[in-house]
Amino acid sequence: MNSISHLSRREMLLTSGLIVTGLSQPSLGQNPGSEKDLVFRTTDPNNAEPALQRLVESWITPTKYFYVRSHAPNPLINASDFRLSIEGMIRRPLTLSLAQLKRFAEHSITATLTCAGNRRNEFNREGNVGGVQWEAGAIGNAKWAGIALADVLKHAEVLESAKHVWFEGLDQIEKGDAIIPFGGSVPIEKAMLPVSNTQTHPGVLLAYTMNGKPLTADHGYPLRTVVPGYIGARSVKWLGKIVVSDRPSPNHYVATAYKIVKKTQAIDWSEAGPIYRYPINAAIASPNPNAVVAPGALTLTGYVLPSGILGSRVKRVLVSTDSGKSWTSAELTGQDNDYCWQLWKANVQVTGDTTELIVRATDNRGGFMPARVPWNAKGYLQNSWYRLPIKTR
Amino acid sequence: MNSISHLSRREMLLTSGLIVTGLSQPSLGQNPGSEKDLVFRTTDPNNAEPALQRLVESWITPTKYFYVRSHAPNPLINASDFRLSIEGMIRRPLTLSLAQLKRFAEHSITATLTCAGNRRNEFNREGNVGGVQWEAGAIGNAKWAGIALADVLKHAEVLESAKHVWFEGLDQIEKGDAIIPFGGSVPIEKAMLPVSNTQTHPGVLLAYTMNGKPLTADHGYPLRTVVPGYIGARSVKWLGKIVVSDRPSPNHYVATAYKIVKKTQAIDWSEAGPIYRYPINAAIASPNPNAVVAPGALTLTGYVLPSGILGSRVKRVLVSTDSGKSWTSAELTGQDNDYCWQLWKANVQVTGDTTELIVRATDNRGGFMPARVPWNAKGYLQNSWYRLPIKTR
Numbered sequence: 064m065n066s067i068s069h070l071s072r073r074e075m076l077l078t079s080g081l082i083v084t085g086l087s088q089p090s091l092g093q094n095p096g097s098e099k100d101l102v103f104r105t106t107d108p109n110n111a112e113p114a115l116q117r118l119v120e121s122w123i124t125p126t127k128y129f130y131v132r133s134h135a136p137n138p139l140i141n142a143s144d145f146r147l148s149i150e151g152m153i154r155r156p157l158t159l160s161l162a163q164l165k166r167f168a169e170h171s172i173t174a175t176l177t178c179a180g181n182r183r184n185e186f187n188r189e190g191n192v193g194g195v196q197w198e199a200g201a202i203g204n205a206k207w208a209g210i211a212l213a214d215v216l217k218h219a220e221v222l223e224s225a226k227h228v229w230f231e232g233l234d235q236i237e238k239g240d241a242i243i244p245f246g247g248s249v250p251i252e253k254a255m256l257p258v259s260n261t262q263t264h265p266g267v268l269l270a271y272t273m274n275g276k277p278l279t280a281d282h283g284y285p286l287r288t289v290v291p292g293y294i295g296a297r298s299v300k301w302l303g304k305i306v307v308s309d310r311p312s313p314n315h316y317v318a319t320a321y322k323i324v325k326k327t328q329a330i331d332w333s334e335a336g337p338i339y340r341y342p343i344n345a346a347i348a349s350p351n352p353n354a355v356v357a358p359g360a361l362t363l364t365g366y367v368l369p370s371g372i373l374g375s376r377v378k379r380v381l382v383s384t385d386s387g388k389s390w391t392s393a394e395l396t397g398q399d400n401d402y403c404w405q406l407w408k409a410n411v412q413v414t415g416d417t418t419e420l421i422v423r424a425t426d427n428r429g430g431f432m433p434a435r436v437p438w439n440a441k442g443y444l445q446n447s448w449y450r451l452p453i454k455t456r
Numbered sequence: 457m458n459s460i461s462h463l464s465r466r467e468m469l470l471t472s473g474l475i476v477t478g479l480s481q482p483s484l485g486q487n488p489g490s491e492k493d494l495v496f497r498t499t500d501p502n503n504a505e506p507a508l509q510r511l512v513e514s515w516i517t518p519t520k521y522f523y524v525r526s527h528a529p530n531p532l533i534n535a536s537d538f539r540l541s542i543e544g545m546i547r548r549p550l551t552l553s554l555a556q557l558k559r560f561a562e563h564s565i566t567a568t569l570t571c572a573g574n575r576r577n578e579f580n581r582e583g584n585v586g587g588v589q590w591e592a593g594a595i596g597n598a599k600w601a602g603i604a605l606a607d608v609l610k611h612a613e614v615l616e617s618a619k620h621v622w623f624e625g626l627d628q629i630e631k632g633d634a635i636i637p638f639g640g641s642v643p644i645e646k647a648m649l650p651v652s653n654t655q656t657h658p659g660v661l662l663a664y665t666m667n668g669k670p671l672t673a674d675h676g677y678p679l680r681t682v683v684p685g686y687i688g689a690r691s692v693k694w695l696g697k698i699v700v701s702d703r704p705s706p707n708h709y710v711a712t713a714y715k716i717v718k719k720t721q722a723i724d725w726s727e728a729g730p731i732y733r734y735p736i737n738a739a740i741a742s743p744n745p746n747a748v749v750a751p752g753a754l755t756l757t758g759y760v761l762p763s764g765i766l767g768s769r770v771k772r773v774l775v776s777t778d779s780g781k782s783w784t785s786a787e788l789t790g791q792d793n794d795y796c797w798q799l800w801k802a803n804v805q806v807t808g809d810t811t812e813l814i815v816r817a818t819d820n821r822g823g824f825m826p827a828r829v830p831w832n833a834k835g836y837l838q839n840s841w842y843r844l845p846i847k848t849r
Contacts, residue, residue, distance in 0.1 A: 189822070226726065250726030310703060325765065325822065333619065333643030336729015372718065429582070429718065429831050438822050 100127045104195045108133035109281055112200030115348035119364050119406050122397040123173070124203035126274050129282065132178050132201065134245050134316075135234040137280040138301050145285055147269075151229070151307035154220035161285055164210055164269065167218075170258040171208035172268060172291065175368055175404045177201060177341055179294040179321055182449070183442035192442030199346035199449065202368065204404050207289045209270035211258040212305075221251070221307055228254040229312035230288050230299035238315060246314025247299040248337060249290060251307075265291050265373050265402065269302065291402035292371030294341050294443075296321050311337055323439045331440075340371035343430035344446040345380060345407075345422050355454045361413045363393070365422055365449075368404040370430035375401070382409045383421040387434075387448070393422070413455060420451045493520045497588045501526040502674055505593030508741035512757050512799050515790040516566070517596035519667050522675065525571050525594065527638050527709075528627040530673040531694050538678050540662075544622070544700035547613035554678055557603055557662065560611075563651040564601035565661060565684065568761055568797045570594060570734055572687040572714055575842070576835035585835030592739035592842065595761065597797050600682045602663035604651040605698075614644070614700055621647040622705035623681050623692035631708060639707025640692040641730065642683060644700070658684050658766050658795065662695065684795035685764030686732050687836075689714050704730055716832045724833075733764035736823035737839040738773060738800075738815050748847045754806045756786070758815055758842075761797040763823035768794070775802045776814040780827075780841070786815070806848060813844040 101111035113128040120128075142161055149157040178201035186192045195201075216228070232245040249267060258266035268289040271278060278284040283300030290297040296316060311317050322335035345367035350356060363382055369375040380393035393409035411420070423432040436447040494504035506521040513521075535554055542550040571594035579585045588594075609621070625638040642660060651659035661682040664671060671677040676693030683690040689709060704710050715728035738760035743749060756775055762768040773786035786802035804813075816825040829840040 250723055252721075252723035252726055328645075330643055330645035333645055334732040339727040431828070431830070433826055433828070435824070435826070437824070 101131065102200070104197065108135050109137070110195045112197060115198075115200055115346065115365075116351070118200055118203070119348040119366055122204060122403075122406055123274065124205055126205070126276070126279060126282070129203040129205060129273075130178065130201045131281045132195070132295060133234070133281065133300070135236040138233045138235070139280070140233060140285055140301065142285045147286060147302060147305065149215060149219045149305045149307075151305075152222040152225040152309065153216070153307050154222065155218070157215070157219050159215075161271070164215075164286070165271075167210040167214045169208060170211055170268060171206060171272075172258060172289070172402075173204065173206045173400055174268075174289055174291040174402045175202060175204040176289070176295040176298055177203075177344070177368060179296055179338055179341070179443040180441070181344070182346070182445035185445050185447070186438055186442040189438040192438075192440065194442055201295075202344075202366065202404065205273050206275065207268055207270040208272040208275075209268045209286070209289070212267035212269055212288065213255045213257055215269065215305070216254060216307065219307070221255070224309055225251050225307045226309045227251060227307075227311045229304075229306040229308055229314065229317075230297070230302055231304035231306065231314070232283075232299050233301040233303035243315060244303070245299060246312045246316050247288065247290075247297040248312035248314070248317040249293065249297055249339070253290070253293075253339075292341070292373070293339050294321065297339065320441065321443065322441070323443055325438075325440060327440050338443060341368070342444055342446045343370045343375075343377075343424055343426050343432060344368050345424040345432060346449045347382075347420055347422050347451045350420075350451075350453060353452055353454060355456060356413055357456050358413050358415050358417075361411055363409045363411060363420060363422070365393075365407055366404045367395075367407055367422075367424045369424075369426035370428050371402065372428045372430075373401060375426050375428045375430065377405050378425045378427050380405075380407045380409070380422065380424045382411055384411050384413050384417045386419060387421055390423075413453075415455050417453065417455055420453055421448050423448045494524065495593070497590065501528050502530070503588045505590060506596075508591075508593055508739065508758075509744070511593055511596070512741040512759055515597060515796075515799055516667065517598055519598070519669070519672060519675070522596040522598060522666075523571065523594045524674045525588070525688060526627070526674065526693070528629040531626045531628070532673070533626060533678055533694065535678045540679060540695060540698065542608060542612045542698045542700075545615040545618040545702065546609070546700050547615065548611070550608070550612050552608075554664070557608075557679070558664075560603040560607045562601060563604055563661060564599060564665075565651060565682070565795075566597065566599045566793055567661075567682055567684040567795045568595065568597040569682070569688045569691055570596075570737070570761060572689055572731055572734070572836040573834070574737070575739070575838035578838050578840070579831055579835040582831040585831075585833065587835055594688075595737075595759065595797065598666050599668065600661055600663040601665040601668075602661045602679070602682070605660035605662055605681065606648045606650055608662065608698070609647060609700065612700070614648070617702055618644050618700045619702045620644060620700075620704045622697075622699040622701055622707065622710075623690075623695055624697035624699065624707070625676075625692050626694040626696035636708060637696070638692060639705045639709050640681065640683075640690040641705035641707070641710045642686065642690055642732070646683070646686075646732075685734070685766070687714065687734050690732065713834065714836065715834070716836055718831075718833060720833050731836060734761070735837055735839045736763045736768075736817055736819050736825060737761050738817040738825060739842045740775075740813055740815050740844045743813075743844075743846060746845055746847060748849060749806055750849050751806050751808050751810075754804055756802045756804060756813060756815070758786075758800055759797045760788075760800055760815075760817045762817075762819035763821050764795065765821045765823075766794060768819050768821045768823065770798050771818045771820050773798075773800045773802070773815065773817045775804055777804050777806050777810045779812060780814055783816075806846075808848050810846065810848055813846060814841050816841045
């Protein structure tokens with residue numbers, strides 16, 4: 064299998080017979096969930112998010128309610144043939160089977176993943192943005208088990224001059240005439256951090272289970288990265304290759320997509336750096352948008368995610384029924400772990416003048432949700448005050 | 457002189473006798489201006505800004521009132537010995553004298569330069585930030601003449617794979633045990649843009665005059681880059697070397713400084729990209745901070761700089777005397793050119809309750825000054841509402 068890295072990706076895929084795309088893998092729950100569980104924004108590939116009221120029913124998000132973000136059909140991977148290759152600026156190139164990977168110490172962490180495009184549809188108020196038209200459900204909190212990327216890299220003996228670690232998926236994305244894998248990249252300092260069950264470290268996990276079961280095909284079976292604190296795009300699914308380098312990955316999804324740009328010409332991408340950490344964010348899960356409510360007492364529920372920084376904790380969640388003139392503190396109802404969201408509940412008084420409910424939040428690392436976020440062409444990192452329109456009887 | 461590029465920078469500087477640091481060059485007005493003209497934040501090296509009332513006396517900023525940002529003593533450069541070397545991913549490496557450089561077509565542009573740290577001192581309200589403690593005077597608008605970087609690069613025949621262009625100064629900055637030059641970097645797309653007298657292009661100028669006179673030593677004599685639309689740090693003074701590369705410059709001032717970070721550990725720098733364009737900004741130049749004014753009519757003056765994007769124009773400048781409850785439109789009084797600031801004037805009513813004057817602005821490229829900017833460890837890009845405290849009789 065070492066020879067794979069000397070073949071082009073496409074040659075490998077076509078000659079190895081390792082991959083068949085576009086098929087499902089029922090035995091592993093490849094079916095992305097019925098329409099009842101998720102709202103599909105696209106079905107080829109699968110991009111879906113849950114109804115917000117379902118999403119906040121529990122602090123741990125059931126896999127069936129966990130948003131799905133894919134750039135190509137799920138690759139069907141035969142676990143016994145699967146190999147992960149580790150290449151680049153290391154002394155000992157490796158090609159490891161799942162059995163070999165599982166000889167490293169197992170770790171499990173609970174971590175929230177959120178798409179950089181979560182709440183993208185709100186940018187359309189100022190100007191249309193392309194991409195999957197996410198509402199506020201492209202976020203979820205799961206328990207992940209696997210091995211520490213740092214342990215694998217130490218075994219591979221990383222060179223001093225290494226600065227970034229690339230991840231490459233086994234998916235096949237059509238880009239113009241080319242077929243490319245989804246790629247991610249993290250700084251070497253992040254990659255070398257330990258992973259701890261006690262949640263005191265932000266290290267990168269090479270995960271093979273989600274919520275106690277093998278990853279589903281939609282979530283990266285058989286192996287994916289989970290990068291706590293970073294946007295979901297750095298948690299690469301169907302992980303097939305790791306490359307240690309002196310620069311960020313040149314993959315399209317690092318060098319071009321997932322950047323904050325006003326326009327999308329070459330110069331705009333060149334001027335922008337990749338997004339790594341996610342900012343603080345929050346949304347109202349109930350009532351529903353445009354719900355008709357009676358003036359008087361109303362209970363709001365929702366989620367809040369502090370900035371993706373170690374030790375970041377939610378400081379305040381504030382809700383308003385009068386367009387921001389006055390604010391009421393919400394009560395946090397979830398567990399309080401590093402790199403995890405919190406659920407919240409707030410009791411407010413709705414008047415006949417109430418036309419929208421608003422939530423904003425702050426954390427102990429200086430994170431705050433601004434009243435407005437500058438529009439960007441790809442609609443990333445929308446974390447302005449979350450405004451939910453309602454009607455009163 | 458072609459051999460220079462094969463010597464280490466320090467060897468060159470020490471053996472060539474080309475550079476003597478820390479001396480002044482009176483004949484060229486090296487003297488950075490008297491205390492009357494500029495307020496010195498540091499004198500070794502020179503870092504100084506004008507009083508704001510002086511700054512807005514004219515749309516073109518007289519050189520004596522133009523802010524000075526230096527990282528080392530001014531190098532004393534003998535113009536007749538000066539050479540600019542162009543290296544890296546080009547087919548034809550060049551080493552050019554000033555006379556040879558001046559054989560390229562001359563262009564002149566009016567462009568505003570602003571330090572990424574302008575208004576840095578305001579961040580201290582939320583947490584101390586290091587660096588030169590700029591108030592709002594680290595900005596100026598001058599007329600620059602020189603040659604187009606694009607013309608020189610075309611002559612040097614840039615390779616297809618080039619992605620960025622590095623600039624290296626002839627200054628000598630002590631960093632720990634090392635001595636490094638100040639360095640800048642721009643994407644190749646920016647570097648290859650034409651420079652136009654009609655202000656319709658954002659190209660990079662290799663400038664040798666400022667406001668019709670040779671550059672002063674404080675402003676980069678004999679040659680500097682002027683990069684319209686970008687933070688001042690990319691307009692490298694005392695330019696000695698240009699390197700064409702496939703990545704941004706590894707120089708400290710691109711790879712580490714001039715980035716938006718919450719902390720300053722290695723991982724924080726790795727996660728952040730270099731800052732290129734400046735955002736919209738504005739300040740109140742008169743009255744003075746803490747001025748005692750009588751309730752009644754008051755005229756405010758100030759500057760506004762639209763986002764560093766081609767065709768960016770100021771849309772609205774709004775001032776408030778009641779802490780943002782109500783706003784009055786200001787009148788623009790300067791010329792309206794690409795990449796140039798505007799001056800403004802506003803007549804307002806001050807009441808006995810007025811404790812501060814506020815200005816905010818928007819442009820036609822989606823730029824706006826937010827109520828608050830997230831604190832960052834180096835205090836860059838402070839463009840929140842500018843608040844001026846006053847007292848009323």
